[in-house]
Amino acid sequence: DTAVSQTPKYLVTQMGNDKSIKCEQNLGHDTMYWYKQDSKKFLKIMFSYNNKELIINETVPNRFSPKSPDKAHLNLHINSLELGDSAVYFCASSQEVLAGGPASTDTQYFGPGTRLTVL
Amino acid sequence: SQQGEEDPQALSIQEGENATMNCSYKTSINNLQWYRQNSGRGLVHLILIRSNEREKHSGRLRVTLDTSKKSSSLLITASRAADTASYFCATDEGIQGAQKLVFGQGTRLTINP
Numbered sequence: 001d002t003a004v005s006q007t008p009k010y011l012v013t014q015m016g017n018d019k020s021i022k023c024e025q026n027l028g029h030d031t032m033y034w035y036k037q038d039s040k041k042f043l044k045i046m047f048s049y050n051n052k053e054l055i056i057n058e059t060v061p062n063r064f065s066p067k068s069p070d071k072a073h074l075n076l077h078i079n080s081l082e083l084g085d086s087a088v089y090f091c092a093s094s095q096e097v098l099a100g101g102p103a104s105t106d107t108q109y110f111g112p113g114t115r116l117t118v119l
Numbered sequence: 120s121q122q123g124e125e126d127p128q129a130l131s132i133q134e135g136e137n138a139t140m141n142c143s144y145k146t147s148i149n150n151l152q153w154y155r156q157n158s159g160r161g162l163v164h165l166i167l168i169r170s171n172e173r174e175k176h177s178g179r180l181r182v183t184l185d186t187s188k189k190s191s192s193l194l195i196t197a198s199r200a201a202d203t204a205s206y207f208c209a210t211d212e213g214i215q216g217a218q219k220l221v222f223g224q225g226t227r228l229t230i231n232p
Contacts, residue, residue, distance in 0.1 A: 004161075031217050041205060041225050043162075048217035055217035090161055094218055106218060107152060110161035 003027050004111040006091050012117045013081055020077045021114045023091030031055070032074035033092040033108065034066060043090070049074050081118045088113045125208060125223040133231050138195045140226040142208030143188075149211040151184055152220065153193050156205045165193075165206075198230045 004025045013019050025032060033056075034046040048056035049068045063079045078085060091111040126141045144151070150169045154162040168175045168184045168191065175182045181194040195202055205227050209220040 033217070041156075043207065043222040043225075045219060045221070048219070050217050056219055092162075107164040107167055108162075108218065108220065110154075110163070112161045113159075 004091055004093055004109050006089075006111040006114050008114060009112065010115050010117075012119065014119055015081055015083060017081050018077070018079045019081060019116070020075055021089055021091075021116070022073070022075045023111055024073050025091075025093040025109070025111075026072065027093055027095070027109060028072075029093040029095045029109070030071055031094045032068065032071070033094075034074065034076050035090040035092065035110075037088045037090060037113070039087070047074075047076075078116075081116075083118050086116055086118045088115050090114075125206075125226045127226060128224065129227045129229070131229040131231060132198060134198055134200055136198055138198050138202070138228055138230075140193045140206050140208075140228070142191045142193070142223050144191075144208075144210045144221075144223075145189065146210075146212060148186075151182075151191050152209045152211065153180075153182060153191075154207045154209060154222075156207065156225070158204070162207065195228075198228075200230050200232050202228060203230045204228060 007022045031050045033048045035043050037043045046060050047066045051071045052068045065077045068074045090113045092108040094106045094108045124143045150167050152167045153165045156162045166177045166180050166182050168182050179196045184191045205225045207222050207225045209222045212219045
């Protein structure tokens with residue numbers, strides 16, 4: 001009954017490969033997110049989808065392409081992996097459709113993370 | 120860009136003592152949230168304080184917010200070994216439809232038995 005799940009937990013791959021990370025939430029939330037946490041533990045938002053629509057797209061290389069087949073899933077596909085892509089990637093979700101405005105009191109639920117190592 | 124600066128970066132105290140972590144930010148916010156991350160795990164939400172609130176309590180946690188100084192503090196009272204984790208503040212700069220949480224670099228808290 002995991003709320004936000006990610007697969008795989010660990011991913012080791014060669015530079016230049018293409019890989020995907022999957023995320024699913026069973027909380028019925030409308031909004032999902034991808035974050036990247038680097039080796040210094042700095043956590044930065046990459047993307048956000050609300051009900052399958054892209055809402056936030058930070059300055060991320062276009063080698064990263066999120067895909068949301070339905071509001072319970074947000075997958076992350078990465079093309080032509082580079083050494084600098086090595087990090088822990090976290091998926092998260094939040095409930096409030098009106099999240100983000102001044103009245104927002106919503107919180108985010110995080111998945112366990114996917115540790116990506118590019119060799 | 121990184122919004123929050125957390126202070127200290129690392130804190131080590133004895134079990135039973137209180138732990139205080141500080142967070143400063145740069146822009147106007149909707150709310151400020153604190154999260155905990157245990158080693159090798161995802162983040163867990165602890166507490167949220169809205170921009171028009173000054174103090175909030177939840178169990179052993181006490182959060183303050185000073186919007187004039189753009190700063191917040193998290194106090195954990197009567198610390199326990201299980202409180203050992205990294206603590207992150209995050210400011211919500213989101214737009215309609217999605218939160219945009221901007222995280223600080225975190226404080227690594229170690230509780231010594």
